[in-house]
Amino acid sequence: MVLEIRNVSKNFGGIHALKDVSFKIQEGEIYGLIGPNGAGKTTMFNLITNIFEPTSGQILFHDTNITGLKSHKITEQGICRTYQNIRLFSQMSALKNVMVGGHCRSSSGVFSSVFRTKKQKSEERGLTQKAEELLDLVGLLEHKDTLAENLAYGQQRRLEIARALASNPKLLLLDEPAAGMNENETDSLYDLIKLIQSKGVTVLIIEHDMPLVMKLCDRITVLNFGEKLAEGTPYEIQNNESVIEAYLGREEDVEIA
Amino acid sequence: MLADFINPYHLQIASFILINILLAISVYVPLSSGQLSLGSAGFMGVGAYTSALLTIHFDLPIFVGVLVGAAVAGCLGIIIGIPSLRLSGVYLAIATLGLGEVIRVIFVNWESLTKGSIGLTGIPQMGRELLKLARNVGIEPAMFGLRNNQFVYLMVFVILLILVIGTIWFVFRQQNSRIGRSFSSIQMDEKAAESMGINITYFKVLSFSQGAFLAGLAGALFAHVMGYISPSDFSYHRAVEILIFTVFGGSEVIIGSIFGAIFLTLIPEVLRFVSEYRYIIYGIMLVILMAVRPQGILDIHLLSKFKRLKRSKGGVR
Ligand SMILES: Nc1ncnc2c1ncn2[C@@H]1O[C@H](COP(=O)(O)OP(=O)(O)OP(=O)(O)O)[C@@H](O)[C@H]1O
Ligand SMILES: [Mg+2]
Numbered sequence: 001m002v003l004e005i006r007n008v009s010k011n012f013g014g015i016h017a018l019k020d021v022s023f024k025i026q027e028g029e030i031y032g033l034i035g036p037n038g039a040g041k042t043t044m045f046n047l048i049t050n051i052f053e054p055t056s057g058q059i060l061f062h063d064t065n066i067t068g069l070k071s072h073k074i075t076e077q078g079i080c081r082t083y084q085n086i087r088l089f090s091q092m093s094a095l096k097n098v099m100v101g102g103h104c105r106s107s108s109g110v111f112s113s114v115f116r117t118k119k120q121k122s123e124e125r126g127l128t129q130k131a132e133e134l135l136d137l138v139g140l141l142e143h144k145d146t147l148a149e150n151l152a153y154g155q156q157r158r159l160e161i162a163r164a165l166a167s168n169p170k171l172l173l174l175d176e177p178a179a180g181m182n183e184n185e186t187d188s189l190y191d192l193i194k195l196i197q198s199k200g201v202t203v204l205i206i207e208h209d210m211p212l213v214m215k216l217c218d219r220i221t222v223l224n225f226g227e228k229l230a231e232g233t234p235y236e237i238q239n240n241e242s243v244i245e246a247y248l249g250r251e252e253d254v255e256i257a
Numbered sequence: 258m259l260a261d262f263i264n265p266y267h268l269q270i271a272s273f274i275l276i277n278i279l280l281a282i283s284v285y286v287p288l289s290s291g292q293l294s295l296g297s298a299g300f301m302g303v304g305a306y307t308s309a310l311l312t313i314h315f316d317l318p319i320f321v322g323v324l325v326g327a328a329v330a331g332c333l334g335i336i337i338g339i340p341s342l343r344l345s346g347v348y349l350a351i352a353t354l355g356l357g358e359v360i361r362v363i364f365v366n367w368e369s370l371t372k373g374s375i376g377l378t379g380i381p382q383m384g385r386e387l388l389k390l391a392r393n394v395g396i397e398p399a400m401f402g403l404r405n406n407q408f409v410y411l412m413v414f415v416i417l418l419i420l421v422i423g424t425i426w427f428v429f430r431q432q433n434s435r436i437g438r439s440f441s442s443i444q445m446d447e448k449a450a451e452s453m454g455i456n457i458t459y460f461k462v463l464s465f466s467q468g469a470f471l472a473g474l475a476g477a478l479f480a481h482v483m484g485y486i487s488p489s490d491f492s493y494h495r496a497v498e499i500l501i502f503t504v505f506g507g508s509e510v511i512i513g514s515i516f517g518a519i520f521l522t523l524i525p526e527v528l529r530f531v532s533e534y535r536y537i538i539y540g541i542m543l544v545i546l547m548a549v550r551p552q553g554i555l556d557i558h559l560l561s562k563f564k565r566l567k568r569s570k571g572g573v574r
Contacts, residue, residue: 049452075454087449089442091557100442104454106435110463113434114427124434167454 008057035223081173090149098131101166268410275417279475281502281514290464291444299357302491304473305480330473334466364488376487384409507553
């Protein structure tokens with residue numbers, strides 16, 4: 001089991017953003033988390049990466065309890081994420097953004113950084129090389145010196161994925177990676193995520209683009225008003241009465257909004 | 258002859274410029290990780306008083322006093338930096354300004370140690386000590402055709418210059434490394450930086466205390482250049498003055514702080530002929546700059562434009 005969500009709840013004041021949600025993600029899966037706006041999907045990511053602590057319940061990563069571990073420690077353990085509302089380091093070049101992603105897989109301190117020790121130099125070379133490989137993977141190598149804020153929207157989304165991959169995650173959390181992408185971009189995103197999976201990374205993805213989700217995911221959990229509505233394969237989810245009623249059936253409304 | 262070019266008055270101004278560059282960098286470094294600290298005057302005072310008292314009462318060599326002074330300020334930076342993590346932006350600025358005032362008030366009131374608002378006099382002067390040292394090994398200023406006071410001011414200037422170059426080199430190297438990337442990622446988006454595995458507590462306290470260390474270093478040097486210090490040297494006027502160096506020159510790049518410190522230390526001297534009016538001119542200049550160029554004179558875009566210009570000129574040839 002890569003990730004186990006065990007009876008997790010989260011209250012914000014009076015709002016029950018998540019109510020007693022449980023699910024398990026297996027090694028190598030692409031796992032979907034879907035549901036209407038405000039269902040609590042992003043909140044689940046925020047709990048997994050401990051931006052907030054859950055009100056109750058536990059989160060287990062490779063069978064160890066990581067609930068309450070500091071965010072940066074969780075990244076060190078091997079979970080890294082992207083954000084729904086892109087959060088790149090906007091004044092840094094694309095290359096540097098990805099190099100920051102490699103932070104927890106490097107160790108140079110003040111002394112070795114200032115005096116440029118042999119180890120530091122080879123570490124920097126390694127970081128740069130890996131960042132370039134990842135930029136190539138997401139198709140941004142030619143933009144490596146461009147400031148993140150000057151990239152197009154779809155490029156920024158892909159840069160966020162490259163940055164997250166630089167931390168060598170075992171579990172990658174993607175929050176609506178296809179949002180704002182056109183059809184071509186979405187297609188290449190599909191290929192990219194499949195490629196990431198083939199490299200042995202487990203993926204948990206939040207996405208509103210239903211064709212993409214159904215094509216991509218091995219299993220899916222549906223959230224509605226903070227509660228787990230259903231879990232299953234894309235086929236099971238598409239034919240689940242309560243899911244159709246609460247979410248899929250209303251897809252046209254969602255598109256208008 | 259060398260002696261004709263060396264004007265003690267000019268050298269003293271140059272020395273103040275160098276100390277001010279250190280102070281400006283002491284604001285720049287915490288700012289590079291997104292922390293606006295106005296505590297530099299306070300930390301400067303801590304460095305100055307520590308070194309002055311150690312050299313006066315325990316006869317320690319000046320360089321030991323200066324190192325200990327800077328280290329004490331740096332440690333105080335760690336102690337203050339940790340609770341300050343909860344604060345950001347203007348709140349941190351106000352809190353650190355308050356801290357500086359607390360430190361000043363302690364200097365005023367701890368009379369048995371600090372002589373209160375009169376301040377400390379008879380602090381060993383760097384230049385004189387260096388002259389003594391030189392004479393001990395048989396070097397006389399006259400051997401270079403210099404008068405004693407020329408030699409003294411020149412030596413002070415050279416020592417400060419070495420320290421400033423060393424500091425700039427340090428900050429510059431650090432900036433282009435894993436440490437510097439962590440600082441700027443925290444400055445740009447603290448939450449995202451943490452999600453990328455950066456221990457923001459560590460790096461924020463690190464940059465804050467590096468700033469405190471530099472301010473303490475500058476303060477200790479100031480004490481041994483002047484020979485006397487009083488609490489009013491480290492009041493909030495000083496804190497604001499230091500902040501202005503960095504903001505005026507451009508707070509995004511280290512060269513901005515350096516430029517700001519040089520320019521704003523020189524301006525009142527250059528404008529000496531208009532005497533009373535010079536601070537009015539100084540003030541008006543700041544107002545205009547902030548209205549026209551809020552990011553300061555130098556920024557990344559301007560620097561890369563310079564670079565491109567240089568490159569294209571080289572290419573034509
Ligand atoms: N920091 C917070 N403070 C208070 N309420 C919050 C906070 N974060 C989320 N919420 C609330 O929790 C609920 C779930 O929000 P969440 O962002 O998890 O939804 P979502 O499923 O990601 O929706 P969307 O599809 O629009 O991204 C919403 O009602 C939201 O207002
Ligand atoms: Mg969301």
